[in-house]
Amino acid sequence: MLKTRSYQSLVPCYLWLNSLLRTVKQYRKPRRAWKECSRDALVHNAKTIQENLPGKTALMAVVKADAYGHGATYCSQLLEKNGVTIFAVATLDEAIELRKSGIRSDILIFGYTAPSDADKIQHFDLIQTIISEQHGFALEETGMRIRCHLKIDTGMHRAGIPRDQMETIIHFYKSDILVVEGIYSHLGSADSLDDEAVERTQAQIEAYDGLLNALQKAGINLEKHIYKAVTAYKITIICSMTTFELASHYTVAKAITPS
Numbered sequence: 001m002l003k004t005r006s007y008q009s010l011v012p013c014y015l016w017l018n019s020l021l022r023t024v025k026q027y028r029k030p031r032r033a034w035k036e037c038s039r040d041a042l043v044h045n046a047k048t049i050q051e052n053l054p055g056k057t058a059l060m061a062v063v064k065a066d067a068y069g070h071g072a073t074y075c076s077q078l079l080e081k082n083g084v085t086i087f088a089v090a091t092l093d094e095a096i097e098l099r100k101s102g103i104r105s106d107i108l109i110f111g112y113t114a115p116s117d118a119d120k121i122q123h124f125d126l127i128q129t130i131i132s133e134q135h136g137f138a139l140e141e142t143g144m145r146i147r148c149h150l151k152i153d154t155g156m157h158r159a160g161i162p163r164d165q166m167e168t169i170i171h172f173y174k175s176d177i178l179v180v181e182g183i184y185s186h187l188g189s190a191d192s193l194d195d196e197a198v199e200r201t202q203a204q205i206e207a208y209d210g211l212l213n214a215l216q217k218a219g220i221n222l223e224k225h226i227y228k229a230v231t232a233y234k235i236t237i238i239c240s241m242t243t244f245e246l247a248s249h250y251t252v253a254k255a256i257t258p259s
Contacts, residue, residue: 042078042079046079059084062088063089063091072094072098073101086105086107091113092117092120094109099112099126106127107127110133121147129151130172132161133168136161139177145177147181148179149182150173150182152185155204155207156186163211170215185204
C-alpha cells in the first residue's frame with residue numbers, strides 16, 4: 001500500500017517532466033523562417049537621412065513595440081552612438097526600459113500615460129504627449145511638473161486636441177505645471193501619393209500651419225515639429241518625399257527602425 005502511494009505521488013511530476021521535454025524538443029526544431037538585421041545598414045540609413053535633412057531638423061527614431069520587433073534597447077543604443085538625439089515609444093513602460101538601458105537622449109511617449117504615473121514621467125525625465133484636452137487637464141491637476149508635447153488633431157480623428165480649441169492649447173502652453181516643449185500632428189495619408197490622399201495630407205498641413213500661425217500671433221513662442229508615418233521594408237528605410245519637403249519647415253522628422 002505504501003509503495004502504491006509513493007508511485008502515485010510521482011505521476012504528476014512525471015507528466016510535468018514529460019511535457020517539459022516535449023516543449024524543449026519543439027523549440028530545438030529548425031524554423032522555416034527568420035529575420036536578419038544589419039547593424040551597418042541601420043547606421044548607414046540613419047546617417048543618410050540625417051545628411052539629407054536641413055541643419056535645424058533632427059531625426060527622431062521611433063522604437064515602439066520593441067523597435068518593431070528588432071530590439072528597442074539594441075537599436076536605440078546603436079543609434080544614439082551615431083548621432084540620434086531623440087527617440088519615441090508608445091508607452092511609459094517602453095520609455096522606462098530605454099532609460100534603464102542607459103539611453104540619455106530625449107524620449108517622447110506617443111500614447112496615453114495615466115496621471116497617476118506622472119511621478120514616473122518626471123523621475124525618468126521623459127516627454128509625455130498630451131493626447132486630449134481631458135488628458136492635459138488631468139496631468140496638470142497632479143501638480144507634477146513634467147515635460148510635454150501637444151498632439152493636435154488636424155483631420156485624422158484618432159487622437160489629439162482639436163485644432164479649433166485655441167483657448168485650451170494656449171492654456172497648456174502657459175501652464176506652470178505642463179512644460180510644453182513641442183507640438184505635432186499625425187498625417188494619416190502622407191505615405192500615399194494618390195490624388196485623394198495627397199488632398200487629405202495637404203488639408204492637414206494647411207490646418208496645422210494655420211494653427212501655428214494663430215498661436216504665434218497670440219504670443220506663443222513655438223518650437224514646432226510634425227511627424228508622419230513612414231514605412232520600412234527589409235533593411236531600407238523608405239521615406240516618401242513628403243518627409244523631406246516638410247523637414248525644411250519643422251524641427252523633427254520621424255522615421256521608424258528598419259526591418
